Amino acid sequence: METNNNETVIEVKDLVTHYGQRKILDGVDLDVKKGEIRVIMGGSGSGKSTLLWHILGLYQPTEGQIKLLGKDIHRISFNEQLQLKQDIGVSFQSGALFSSMTVGENVALPLREFTELDENTIRIISRMKLEVVNLGGFHKLMPSQLSGGMVKRAALARSIVMDPKLLFFDEPSAGLDPVVASEIDDLILSLRDTMGMSMVVVTHELDSAFKIADKITVLDNGKNLITGTVEEIKKSENKRVMDLLQRRSRHDKLNPKDYLKRLTQENYTLT
Template identity: 50%
Template sequence: MEKVIEVKRLFAGFDGIEILSDVSFSASKGEVTAIIGGSGSGKTTILKHLLGLYDIQRGSVSVLGQDLSLLTEKEMNNLYLQMGVFYQDGALLNSLTVAENIALPLQQQSNLPDNLIEEIVRMKLGLVNLEEAYRLYPSQLSGGMLKRAALARAIAMDPPLLFCDEPGAGLDPVSLESLDHLIINLKNLLGMSIVIITHEVSSILRIANHIVYLDKGVVVFEGSTAEAIDSEITELNDFFSAILNNPYKTSRS
């Protein structure tokens, strides 16, 4: 299967402290790859490497077939246009309306005329079921609506690759479930590959095909979601058991 991400033997450290130790994994086209692990295990550090925000100290990182350490700044910027990023806190600008927020990447990174941009913004808002928020400001939206608006902005440029860092953080279980369904629908509709960082077990079971489990900067498991659930690895067992052994949850269906 075609790889959209290949990380090989990546090490990273800050101030002499090793954060990532010999990290290798890949993500395939059209799949949802979940990078999971406890707080401080190095998930965001991996994401920042994938986004080209950190210099690669040792090892290699390829995204959409391109080895990041070989790219010029211009080539990196072009590659960056093919990645959507959906951050934990949504990160919308409060001084702009929802529509203006979504229009921003299109205005900055494309030469499209204003009327076409407006059309695209309406379409993206439609995709996340948020047409009614066109003229609203972020402060006027609920938590779930803010996430959907941020998602609309992340897909504004139709990226083939979407990164989500803790997209469900702060959501109640019902809003989380509907956000997960939305992510899956968008993936199917737009044919995106998705890399999601999360520690929401229910989300992982709903949306991920492929799992990379990280513990203290080391990949202790990589495989399918079914393999992860059946894994004998203690940390992974503990991670899934809380929800799978709870008779009131039906998230495995």
């Protein structure tokens, strides 16, 4: 369901970043509207996870501008950054739950750190969020006692406990069986529809992307390859996009002489 809201909540302009001498992102642009689910896809090494970490302010870009909720994340004060981060939720690929805390304690942690709510209120809110992700009654378990899908849902409950305006996912379906992955997709759609959250989802799972996305941005070699609706992406005749959708290898066979020359050249670098 594509949003009709024109308010831009995430704006990335001409983003460039390097790892050492290697350029990872090369002039990336991204605009996400309020209430939109934007999926970012691309092959391994395309820059999709690096883009996510930059949007979250975890990395400093070489060039470019990033605005969240109208604020330039690299031009606001430290206190403004802290305030902004309370409007952001992140669900990491591994879940990133604290192993020494129960599920309930993990979910309640942001409330304890960033609010002055009393313990009874914190307990009720955290249990409500666990109910939202279908983990009601599991608050006393340790992360080690959860299945992979339950860890993902517990992490999602923690990411929404502060009712963020922006929600980010890194490979939410990775490592899950198709049924559990579909349940995670349903949760993402439900959160968008019931809580009005705007979301950015990094994934390589085609079925998931096609199910949840309002728009998809495909990256290739650190550049915007194409942005469009699910149908536009499916109908694209761009070779890189077709390779991604049809799971075709993008690596060309290297002539043996050229391969030996590359290995022995003085300025050997990754390609």
